[in-house]
């Protein structure tokens with residue numbers, strides 16, 4: 001991931017790095033000039049002053065240019081990463097997305113992308129200070145070659161120590177990253193479960209103390225440990241530096257004619273070098289954190305795959321026939337080691353036909369709807385659409401056949417599903433039909449508000465589905481949250497209207513008083529079809545009566 005980003009901006013990165021190297025070199029030259037000026041004669045000072053001013057200006061200009069270039073790189077990397085993850089999420093198979101989970105995706109989009117982008121803040125600091133430290137060492141080598149050899153030894157020892165620490169620290173940073181993914185799901189529970197947490201004080205306390213705090217603490221502990229190991233390795237490097245300084249000052253510099261110049265030079269360089277060295281040791285861990293986050297993004301996005309070919313929407317076919325043949329889907333529940341199997345299912349759908357799908361909770365109605373609309377590719381069997389099997393090459397195109405309102409529907413404030421010119425007028429006409437005209441309007445292709453009751457929001461979702469106007473409509477317990485008057489409108493007006501328009505309609509419903517309005521009734525039990533016929537054959541519907549509900553021994 002980091003390599004990809006670096007590759008994407010290699011020209012800008014190379015330019016910024018060159019400017020940084022130039023800045024580091026000028027900074028070292030500045031120190032060398034200060035050192036020379038301290039022991040310079042009166043006649044040399046004039047020229048030295050001019051060179052000093054020119055170098056100082058170069059240092060300032062190169063610093064500003066490098067900082068701006070790297071800021072641009074960082075922001076660009078951040079934007080690119082966010083787009084990359086968002087595109088991956090949009091293209092991923094729905095099932096893969098369910099497996100990865102919303103929390104990990106949020107974590108990737110929020111924290112991990114930020115950490116990776118910070119690499120472009122750390123990188124110039126590392127590069128700039130590495131150049132300064134290298135320059136200082138070279139300056140020392142020029143003053144005395146023995147010192148240079150010693151410096152090489154110190155750098156070697158520092159590298160070995162750092163590498164060992166690095167391996168340990170990365171392990172802890174990885175654990176922290178994994179825990180952070182869980183933490184994001186707990187953060188969601190803070191807002192999504194706000195009502196439940198307020199209504200049960202024991203639950204609220206337990207959630208905070210046992211779940212949330214534990215997770216926050218794990219991230220803190222692991223990250224602190226990981227970063228501390230890096231800091232400790234920084235301390236080791238600093239210690240080596242002082243050993244190096246001590247050996248140079250007290251053992252290596254002999255009493256010669258240049259002793260004063262050499263000692264002044266060293267004193268200055270040492271003092272100057274400590275700052276860059278510290279910056280270096282502080283920023284290398286940050287770059288490592290970026291690496292860990294980049295690996296995490298890679299892992300998350302790798303799980304979001306697809307083999308499907310995206311449709312261009314130019315020639316969406318109409319519906320002539322649709323058949324499910326031996327279609328089967330399984331859910332595996334890891335915690336309980338249980339498998340839910342839906343199917344094998346054989347079903348036919350025709351235009352202008354209203355099908356009701358009924359059955360107990362958890363019998364597989366929604367799963368069947370997801371299979372039918374192509375959100376889940378069948379594990380076995382086939383969907384035959386207009387005589388052609390649906391596969392990776394045409395599944396995206398096939399999905400464009402459906403307008404749906406699932407029970408966990410999402411409303412976008414903008415009406416993005418269609419580019420029809422009469423969108424506002426048609427939207428407002430439908431809103432009036434569903435008695436929402438005083439609550440919300442469609443204005444410039446967007447709803448004026450979404451702050452409505454659940455039942456009203458479902459009516460908005462119905463408006464959206466109507467505006468999409470696809471050949472096949474699916475409603476998953478749409479009427480469950482509606483007043484009797486809207487149930488009437490839905491079952492007795494809207495559904496017949498859709499039938500008259502030649503739409504195929506699948507209605508998942510528990511409203512048995514409207515079952516007779518369907519052209520066909522399907523019943524599901526434990527993932528299997530147990531009834532598939534005209535609704536007048538009512539007896540078959542009640543083949544398996546539901547067991548009585550028992551609460552604390554009271555029926």
Ligand SMILES: Nc1ncnc2c1ncn2[C@@H]1O[C@H](COP(=O)(O)OP(=O)(O)OP(=O)(O)O)[C@@H](O)[C@H]1O
Pocket residue numbers: 098331332340359360361362363364365366367368
């Ligand atoms: N994303 C999922 N991952 C794993 N198992 C799932 C998933 N969604 C549903 N299931 C399981 O599949 C079974 C059928 O669920 P489904 O939602 O299709 O039932 P349903 O008939 O629509 O129920 P309800 O009437 O309560 O909405 C359930 O046992 C459920 O535990």
